[in-house]
Amino acid sequence: MCLSIPSKVVKVSEDKTMCTVDTMGVQRDANLMMMGEDDVQVGDYVLLHIGFIMNKIDEDEALASIETYREILELMDEEERKRAISDDDNCENR
Amino acid sequence: MKTLELKNLYDNFRDGKTIQAYAKIIAEDAKKLKKPINIMEVCGGHTHTIMKFGLPQLLPDSVNFIHGPGCPVCIMPKERIDHAYVLAMQSDVILVTLGDMIKVPGSNGSLQQARAKGADVRFVYSPMECIKIAKENPDKKVVFFAIGFETTTPMTAVLLDQVVKQKIPNILFHINHVTVPEVMKELIDSRDIHVDSYNNKIDAFLGPSHVSVIAGSKIYEQFPRDYGRPVVVSGFEPVDAMQGISMIVKQFIEGRYELEIQYKRVVTYDGNINAQNLIDTYFEKVSLFRWRGLGNVPDSGLRLRDEYRKYNAEIAYKDILPIAEIEDHKLCICGDILRGMAKPPECTIFGTACKPTTPIGSCMVSSEGACSAYYKYGNLL
Numbered sequence: 164m165c166l167s168i169p170s171k172v173v174k175v176s177e178d179k180t181m182c183t184v185d186t187m188g189v190q191r192d193a194n195l196m197m198m199g200e201d202d203v204q205v206g207d208y209v210l211l212h213i214g215f216i217m218n219k220i221d222e223d224e225a226l227a228s229i230e231t232y233r234e235i236l237e238l239m240d241e242e243e244r245k246r247a248i249s250d251d252d253n254c255e256n257r
Numbered sequence: 258m259k260t261l262e263l264k265n266l267y268d269n270f271r272d273g274k275t276i277q278a279y280a281k282i283i284a285e286d287a288k289k290l291k292k293p294i295n296i297m298e299v300c301g302g303h304t305h306t307i308m309k310f311g312l313p314q315l316l317p318d319s320v321n322f323i324h325g326p327g328c329p330v331c332i333m334p335k336e337r338i339d340h341a342y343v344l345a346m347q348s349d350v351i352l353v354t355l356g357d358m359i360k361v362p363g364s365n366g367s368l369q370q371a372r373a374k375g376a377d378v379r380f381v382y383s384p385m386e387c388i389k390i391a392k393e394n395p396d397k398k399v400v401f402f403a404i405g406f407e408t409t410t411p412m413t414a415v416l417l418d419q420v421v422k423q424k425i426p427n428i429l430f431h432i433n434h435v436t437v438p439e440v441m442k443e444l445i446d447s448r449d450i451h452v453d454s455y456n457n458k459i460d461a462f463l464g465p466s467h468v469s470v471i472a473g474s475k476i477y478e479q480f481p482r483d484y485g486r487p488v489v490v491s492g493f494e495p496v497d498a499m500q501g502i503s504m505i506v507k508q509f510i511e512g513r514y515e516l517e518i519q520y521k522r523v524v525t526y527d528g529n530i531n532a533q534n535l536i537d538t539y540f541e542k543v544s545l546f547r548w549r550g551l552g553n554v555p556d557s558g559l560r561l562r563d564e565y566r567k568y569n570a571e572i573a574y575k576d577i578l579p580i581a582e583i584e585d586h587k588l589c590i591c592g593d594i595l596r597g598m599a600k601p602p603e604c605t606i607f608g609t610a611c612k613p614t615t616p617i618g619s620c621m622v623s624s625e626g627a628c629s630a631y632y633k634y635g636n637l638l
Contacts, residue, residue, distance in 0.1 A: 166302050166493060167408075167467050169266040187263060194385055196415045197532045208266065210470060210523055213355065214383025215412050218470045218529050222261045224522040229265060232275045232496065239278050 167212040169220060172205050184211055270494035279499035280315040286503070289510040293319040295458050295597060296505055299441060300465035301328030301625025302493045308630040310495040312502075320506060323458060323597035324620075324627035326440055327465055329405045329433075330357045331591075331619040331626040332548045335583040337433055338363030341402045343577055344431065344570060345376040351394060353387050354402035355409075356380045361622050364583055384416045391428045400570045402431045406465070407472040410434040410559065411532035414539045417561070417568060429570040432560050435546055437468050438476045439557035444596060445484055458597035461505045463498065464490035466520055473528025474518050481514040492520035539565060547582065549619040550591035589618030594627055601631040608632055 170184035491501025546558025
């Protein structure tokens with residue numbers, strides 16, 4: 164019910180009440196009446212819900228999250244590498 | 258990565274390795290917990306994610322989920338489904354609602370069954386389709402049966418805004434919008450008859466994603482402040498949910514009770530102010546709304562403001578709408594499930610008499626309900 168679809172704005176109507184969004188290759192129209200007049204521009208990422216744009220997706224915040232995940236994975240890889248070396252060093256069957 | 262691509266918004270937040278990484282972090286942190294914690298995911302969207310991606314299997318025994326009441330179809334009492342059915346059966350009415358309502362059974366049957374009997378019921382993708390339907394059918398009344406939490410309320414408000422501005426004479430509204438913080442408060446405050454004490458089962462809340470996009474995280478401030486319950490507003494993707502759970506566990510081991518936002522890419526403290534203004538213009542609180550499975554919850558429902566009463570289908574059709582309350586089946590334990598007192602498999606009729614195709618209780622009615630999710634994805638807990 165409350166699920167929404169991340170999409171990218173490809174066109175805004177002249178009266179700024181509607182826009183066209185791309186959702187992974189599928190284009191559809193969406194209502195802009197819940198947003199401020201100049202809030203949404205072509206190229207913005209937005210959340211689409213039952214035909215309406217609910218809000219913009221903050222690119223910087225999205226990128227910051229993705230960067231956090233990359234760092235976590237890197238740290239885990241490093242820990243696993245160290246553990247593998249340490250296991251190998253301590254292996255009694257060597 | 259310097260620029261964002263649309264696929265990043267899907268792939269990076271569903272990445273299996275990242276989910277596993279958070280599982281490790283949570284397992285490590287959970288060793289420092291003084292006692293097991295129960296996290297209520299308030300929203301059915303989260304329940305769906307948690308079950309679909311098998312997140313309980315990735316978490317230590319000391320981190321449990323309680324599946325909350327955030328499923329607008331599930332919590333609709335039968336008498337209101339009956340309203341929709343009765344309205345649909347009027348020869349001058351076209352009943353319009355969202356697809357989620359199709360199969361929900363009332364005491365006379367579902368809207369799908371009403372349609373089979375000749376009623377004009379239309380399931381639409383967007384409420385705005387009502388305008389086109391109304392203009393194409395000037396001799397009919399179009400009744401929009403509006404459901405949903407804060408997420409969908411402003412869309413109904415936009416439709417009414419346009420009906421008023423365009424002077425469309427033949428659209429009416431049957432409002433069933435409800436609000437989240439009031440039911441969260443009810444779940445903590447309510448005295449539980451089974452244990453004869455206040456409900457202390459819920460230790461923290463995973464805050465809803467898209468309710469919060471509209472209403473802002475500010476609506477949950479009271480829970481850490483007044484009840485000592487942490488709230489982390491989290492996105493619906495599995496990585497979002499795991500990060501949100503990790504943030505809750507960290508609050509417990511650090512002795513913090515705070516309101517935090519994991520889903521910062523769309524949720525702010527203030528939310529979408531334009532949407533909130535639209536809601537305030539057209540809606541006001543009702544003192545009591547009856548939730549299926551939970552009973553009357555104070556201040557949790559909305560209705561049209563009195564100056565818009567001529568658009569209110571409950572007033573226009575008051576002579577034909579049934580008023581008697583209809584209780585759920587005696588064997589149904591949805592109320593206990595929603596309060597965290599029981600899990601779906603503990604119900605004697607779960608998966609036998611009560612299935613998604615023939616739901617008896619509220620939690621089985623919609624795919625977002627806890628029982629439905631358990632049935633669909635197996636008894637994973």
